[in-house]
Each structure stands twice: as structure tokens, then as C-alpha cells.
Amino acid sequence: NKQDSTKSSSYTDFLDILLTARDEDGQGLTKLEIRNEVDTFLFEGHDTTASALSWILYSLAENPECQQKCQTEIDEILAGRETDDLEWSDLSHLEYLTMCIKEGMRLHAPVPGITRDITQDFELDDRVAPKGTQVIVNIWILNHMEKIWGPDHMKFKPERFSKERIDQIEHFQYVPFSAGPRNCIGQIFAMNEEKVVLTKLLRNFTFRLDPSHTVKRKISTVMRTQNGMYMFVEKRRPTIY
Template identity: 80%
Template sequence: MNPSGSHPLTFFDFFDFIWKLTPVGRQFKKDCDFVHSVAEEIIDKRKETLDKTADETDRKYLDGTGRGLTKLEIRNEVDTFLFEGHDTTASAISWVLYSLAENTECQRKCQAEIDDVLEGRESDDLEWSDLAKLEYLTMCIKEGMRLHSPVPVVSRDTENVFDLGDRVAPKGTKIQLNIFALNHMENLWGPDHMEFKPERFSKENIDNIKHFQYVPFSAGPRNCIGQNFAMNEEKVVLTKLLRNFTFRLDPNHKVKRVMSAVMRTKDGMYMFVEKREFLNK
């Protein structure tokens, strides 16, 4: 299907210069122009603020070569924050809720921790300082991303000859890292790797996780620029949901994973949602 979902792609649609002349191609360009205008407006406002407040000797906005990013490079990063993260974060939140609904004791521990943090508040809104207090919820989020891998595969192109030990990858080789497989290697995670165990990420056990063993946001210079934002977003959304509701799985519906750019389900994820009456809301 084409981006608008209106009709199947034809052979000629695979040639950009032809596709751009079609109605859907023109609409796609119009949509992209709008999206880019939103990002550029954000960039211009931020630049205006920096120009008014930054000291001329302040070089923290320059890269390692002493120059700043071009407007296109900045826009690409802004696009990542605004658009590319919503699908992966939604997947992560859904799968964490699935595991919490499946493991009721873990869900109760999360709710108890949230209730403790918000005790005596007139509002359920989190403050910035609250995020670090949600230690058990953070463990559950990390374990949910390990177990279900919201981004199951990442790709990289080698810029130089890459020595893999028993073979050599030439420059320009496309290499894929199967994060889902990495997260379920028995020699790394044990025979219970298919079980939801948040304690893997407790303070006592976190040092046992080897470097590059757990890379839900990829790793290295091309890792996810929005990973801290995504983690905080997941904490805020899950806190709001678990503070107000309890989740149970539908026993008559089997959830099946579907590997794609983002981990999905074959036939949806059905849950029963019950309001936590003790809150008197």
C-alpha cells in the first residue's frame, strides 16, 4: 500500500520522479513540507532564545570539530524526537502493561510504589524529582523492553573494513543486530529468559549485565538520541495508568508477537481495565 493507504503501489511508483507526479506523491510531499515546517519553527525559536541568552564564549552547542550542526542535521534530530519515537514508545508501554497484567504481583508492587510517591498530593501529576523515585517501575520497564524488544532489529552500514574475527566485512556492508535474539540468549540471561523478572535490573543485579548485553536503544555513536526522553515518557504514562487502573489479560485471547520495524501483535492485545475504587474518583 502507498503511504495514504488508498491504493496498491504499481511498478512505476518505485521510480521517485514518476511517483512524485502522482496524486499520492504530491500529497506526500505536501505532508512532509508541513512536518518539516513544524520542526523548523521549533528550531528557529530555540535558536532565537540561544542568540539572546548564550555567551559568545559558550561552545557547548558545537560538535567535536568546533562547528555546529547544519539546520538540516538539526531538523533530522528534531524529527526523531517529534515523530519517530511515538511508535516505539507506544509499543514499549503496551508490552510493559501486558507483562504487568500477566504478572499481577509485579503490577501491585508498581502501584504501591506510585501510591507512595504521590501520597498526600492533590494531583496525580508527577514532578521531575519523582521520576528517580520510581525504581521498581523502572525495573519493570527495562525488563519489559528486554522481554518484548519494542525495536527488535537495528541496522548499520560499515564505513570501514570491519573485522568480525572469523571473517571480514568489507566497507559498505549492511549489518543487522537482532536485539530480540540478543535479549533471549540463554548464556546471557539464563534458562528463564522468556520469563518476566524485573529483579534482573535491580541495584544488586545490574552490575552483572555485561556491556552491550542490553541495548534496547542500540548503542555507540548512532544510538537513540531520544532514549532518556522515551524512558521518562514511559514512566509518566505508566504512572498515570497504574495509579488509576488495574489491568487484567483476556484469558480467551492469545497475544502473538509480530516482528517488524516495531514489535507488534498479530491480532491485538486485549485487556480488562478496572478503576481503582479506593482512590474515590
């Protein structure tokens, strides 16, 4: 029983929200609907993040100068500590790594597209999408529109998300976690997870691509490869400050 009156304080977790959710008629979710929500949460919480991490590492291996900048930033933050474990307060200081994460998700689109069902007639320029229409938002194409990202949209450029430039990106031009009331419920967790995992990896290893292997994308529900992603991993000695 989660409703323990003896508790002096409590918090609302994901299952609490699902179990207590009610619509305008006071109707709650069925057991199947709750299970579907949990399945979605677990899927989005590991498969998409794993794809993002793989592609970000790919771009860092392809751009060693960016990888080295990330490693320098990480070494500076962890300097003088007995372990390479991040503190919660460290996450906001990984500025360049965050830029690389955002650019990696733009360039590679771990979730290439999303679908939405139109709940009322929707006007789009000179056309009307009637209620019940299923609309596909192609995030991959949005991330590579030349008029938004420029002619070098296929290049990995973390500075697109620098403090000086990020305000120039309009809200719906960059939606790796979707947007609006049905955006990804775990986007903050996913970003922090990526920071922690990449920090651990880059603190201890340097990655470089296998020049004999060409990576080819396979666009599906989650961005994958057709033929694998081969890298060489070298143990590194963190710089001591």
C-alpha cells in the first residue's frame, strides 16, 4: 500500500502517476494501458539512449579534436578526486560535452521520426488534415534542412549549440525528444544518463574509427547501422591538474 499515513513526507513516482491518473470523466487507466505506458518508458529509456551514445561516440571518434576537448573538460572537472564518479552538481558544468551530445543527436537523429494522430481538423498552409489523420514528423529531415542548419548540415559542429548560438535555434527546429504536451517524459534523465556514460568512457579511453570500415545508417524506429560500427579503443591516462 503506497498510501502510508505514517510517512512524514512522500513523493510521486512514475507508477503513482499511472495508478492515480483520471480523465475528465474520472476514469482511470486499465491494467493493459498501464503496462503499455511502462513498456514505452522502458523502451525509450534504454534503446534510444544506447543509439544516441553509439552515434555520439562515432562522431567524437571521427572528430578527434572534439573528443580531446571533451576529455580536457572532464579531466578538469574531476581533477584531484579519488574516483572518476560525477557529482550531481558536475552535470551542469559539462558544457562542451553537452554541445557534442546535442549535435550528435541532431546529426544522427537516434529517433528518426515520430507519429501523431490528429484529434481535430488541422490547417497547414493551404491544406487541411482532417481529424483522425496520422501525421509523421520526420526528425531526420528536420535536422538536415539546409535553410535551418546551413550547407554544412552533414558535418559534426558542436558549436551550433554554444551559448552564443543556441538562442538562434527556434523551439520547433530542434526536437530530438519531440515537443509539446506529448514530448519525451524521460528527456532530462536521458541527457544526464548520456553525460554520465560518456564521461566514464572518455575519462578512461580514447576512441578512433576503423578506416577500413564504412558505417552505413539504417533508419528504423531507432537509428541503427546496416553493417556495424567498428572502433579502436585505447586506454588513456587522464591529465592531472
